[in-house]
Amino acid sequence: MIEVKGLTKRYRDRAAIEGLSFELEEGDILGFLGPNGAGKTTTMRVLAGFLPATSGSAKVAGFDVFEQPLEVKRRLGYLPEQPPLYPDMTVGSYLRFCAEVKGIASKGLKAEIDRVARLTRVDDVLGRVIANLSKGYRQRVGLAQAIIGSPPVLILDEPTVGLDPLQIIEVRDLVRDLAASGKHTIILSTHILQEVTELCRKVLVIKSGKLVDFDTIEGLRSRHVDGKELSLEEIYLRLIDPTGELRHRPAEGATPAPQTPNADAGSAESAPQSAGAPSPEPAPAGAGAETTSSDGEPPTKAAAN
Amino acid sequence: MRNVVAIAKKELNIYFTTPIAYAMFAVMTLLLSYVFAGYLNAFSKLSLEANVNPQIAEYLNATDMIVYPLVVFGGVFVVFIVPFLSMRLIAEEKRQKTFELLMTSPLRPVEIVLGKYLGGVAIMGVAVLIALLFPAILQLFAGSAGTGGSGGIEWRTTLLGFFGLFLWSSAAMAIGMFVSSLTSSQAVSAIVSLLVLLLMWLASWGAMATDGALSEVMNWLSAQRHLHGFARGVFDLKDLAYYLSWIVLGLFLTHRAIEAHRWA
Ligand SMILES: Nc1ncnc2c1ncn2[C@@H]1O[C@H](COP(=O)(O)OP(=O)(O)OP(=O)(O)O)[C@@H](O)[C@H]1O
Numbered sequence: 001m002i003e004v005k006g007l008t009k010r011y012r013d014r015a016a017i018e019g020l021s022f023e024l025e026e027g028d029i030l031g032f033l034g035p036n037g038a039g040k041t042t043t044m045r046v047l048a049g050f051l052p053a054t055s056g057s058a059k060v061a062g063f064d065v066f067e068q069p070l071e072v073k074r075r076l077g078y079l080p081e082q083p084p085l086y087p088d089m090t091v092g093s094y095l096r097f098c099a100e101v102k103g104i105a106s107k108g109l110k111a112e113i114d115r116v117a118r119l120t121r122v123d124d125v126l127g128r129v130i131a132n133l134s135k136g137y138r139q140r141v142g143l144a145q146a147i148i149g150s151p152p153v154l155i156l157d158e159p160t161v162g163l164d165p166l167q168i169i170e171v172r173d174l175v176r177d178l179a180a181s182g183k184h185t186i187i188l189s190t191h192i193l194q195e196v197t198e199l200c201r202k203v204l205v206i207k208s209g210k211l212v213d214f215d216t217i218e219g220l221r222s223r224h225v226d227g228k229e230l231s232l233e234e235i236y237l238r239l240i241d242p243t244g245e246l247r248h249r250p251a252e253g254a255t256p257a258p259q260t261p262n263a264d265a266g267s268a269e270s271a272p273q274s275a276g277a278p279s280p281e282p283a284p285a286g287a288g289a290e291t292t293s294s295d296g297e298p299p300t301k302a303a304a305n
Numbered sequence: 306m307r308n309v310v311a312i313a314k315k316e317l318n319i320y321f322t323t324p325i326a327y328a329m330f331a332v333m334t335l336l337l338s339y340v341f342a343g344y345l346n347a348f349s350k351l352s353l354e355a356n357v358n359p360q361i362a363e364y365l366n367a368t369d370m371i372v373y374p375l376v377v378f379g380g381v382f383v384v385f386i387v388p389f390l391s392m393r394l395i396a397e398e399k400r401q402k403t404f405e406l407l408m409t410s411p412l413r414p415v416e417i418v419l420g421k422y423l424g425g426v427a428i429m430g431v432a433v434l435i436a437l438l439f440p441a442i443l444q445l446f447a448g449s450a451g452t453g454g455s456g457g458i459e460w461r462t463t464l465l466g467f468f469g470l471f472l473w474s475s476a477a478m479a480i481g482m483f484v485s486s487l488t489s490s491q492a493v494s495a496i497v498s499l500l501v502l503l504l505m506w507l508a509s510w511g512a513m514a515t516d517g518a519l520s521e522v523m524n525w526l527s528a529q530r531h532l533h534g535f536a537r538g539v540f541d542l543k544d545l546a547y548y549l550s551w552i553v554l555g556l557f558l559t560h561r562a563i564e565a566h567r568w569a
């Protein structure tokens with residue numbers, strides 16, 4: 001359904017993504033992970049046909065994004081990082097506009113707008129001006145726009161940002177329902193790893209524009225065993241920061257375990273680890289990463305220096 | 306075509322939910338009333354004199370004395386108002402990130418350009434229709450007063466004049482839209498378009514200050530000079546071609562600017 005080969009996007013001389021390749025089958029739900037500035041948004045923009053790639057190719061639903069952009073766009077729902085809303089329009093007229101330009105037949109227009117409005121719970125604000133909505137509601141309107149017309153491919157850039165906990169759950173349920181139908185291929189970027197565990201079958205991690213790992217969640221788990229089963233968070237932190245130097249580690253002993261060599265990525269970054277990154281007493285990684293997420297403790301780095 | 310209409314509708318929706326269209330209509334009506342009253346006053350004074358001096362009556366003509374200057378004044382108004390309508394057309398989409406929505410919807414760049422342009426031109430069409438109320442009022446007034454026995458105004462000349470005004474608005478809108486496609490700042494867009502339109506309007510002054518070929522070029526470039534023809538009730542294909550050229554050029558360049566985004 002989605003086929004990316006050697007995709008590179010440069011902004012002048014700086015590469016935002018470099019040589020990215022992956023493939024998704026129909027019905028795949030991909031969790032797209034990476035630190036800030038890794039190139040997630042850039043990748044999604046290229047796939048959605050908003051940005052041209054510098055080199056490489058991308059196919060969506062069998063059509064080349066650069067050669068047959070209209071065919072791709074007809075099959076694609078896209079929620080950009082910043083929801084693309086016209087502040088002066090009402091929610092209803094905005095969704096109507098989106099439905100029209102997406103080529104929904106005039107007959108079914110009203111029904112389709114009602115459907116997506118109900119799904120994203122914006123049916124009670126259809127008459128309100130977008131500028132006056134809260135951030136969470138604006139995000140939902142953006143999401144409603146993306147799923148209008150049930151496109152087979154959905155690209156959602158941090159869809160749950162700014163939502164309240166209840167709404168986050170509802171959006172997850174929504175994505176899950178879309179996923180359950182097996183007819184949608186979804187790429188979802190997020191910084192909430194729990195979301196990925198709950199929703200996605202596959203995970204793609206990038207860092208500084210380069211692919212770090214791409215596998216099913218089970219695949220990742222089976223490659224990153226360390227005495228016990230690791231959580232996705234622990235795996236993610238290892239992939240992104242194999243040496244542990246970026247992380248604020250708790251002072252008392254809990255550090256990431258020695259490197260597990262991993263197949264297709266991170267091997268370059270694992271080199272400096274032996275060179276001299278401070279790694280006091282190797283401890284079971286399970287405990288280490290568990291505490292990593294709490295920011296309260298003083299970082300080892302600071303303590304060591 | 307459906308996409309073009311959808312975009313045009315959206316543009317009009319935004320023009321009319323924000324104060325911008327209403328503000329423009331209000332300012333225009335106010336200014337035109339003021340100017341209209343001035344010309345009307347001068348005209349009625351002359352009509353009084355015509356009662357004692359029949360020679361004046363021969364030159365007395367409501368169309369020449371009121372409608373013609375009204376159209377020319379309308380042309381100046383276009384220079385100052387169109388930039389504030391065209392500034393948002395594309396710049397706003399970029400600033401608001403809604404450009405991303407347009408560019409990832411199954412729309413051809415040409416549909417985006419035409420839709421936006423239609424929306425902008427429709428607003429100016431409404432403005433010209435409102436301005437046409439002034440000659441209509443004059444018709445009522447002149448008809449009932451029966452001044453000079455002319456029985457009101459010459460509608461052919463009047464309509465041609467307002468058609469010229471609409472052409473000039475449309476050309477200005479096309480140029481303004483192109484400028485708007487070059488920036489994400491509405492302020493920059495407005496200022497640059499205003500300067501360009503002002504230069505076009507005043508090119509005939511340049512023609513007066515120069516001579517030879519340069520003067521000819523300036524004269525040809527002058528939006529004002531081409532409007533005069535229409536306002537006098539003379540239909541010249543050259544004047545029509547002048548405005549159409551600007552429209553086509555503006556649309557073409559805007560299209561290029563949007564296409565270029567795909568290769569940026
Ligand atoms: N228009 C641009 N011009 C220049 N550089 C850009 C531009 N847009 C993005 N970049 C750079 O490209 C890199 C990738 O950015 P991108 O927005 O794709 O990251 P991201 O993974 O989405 O990050 P986040 O998690 O913060 O959303 C960053 O280094 C960013 O500074």
Ligand SMILES: [Mg+2]
Nearest residue numbers: 040041042081
């Ligand atoms: Mg991003």
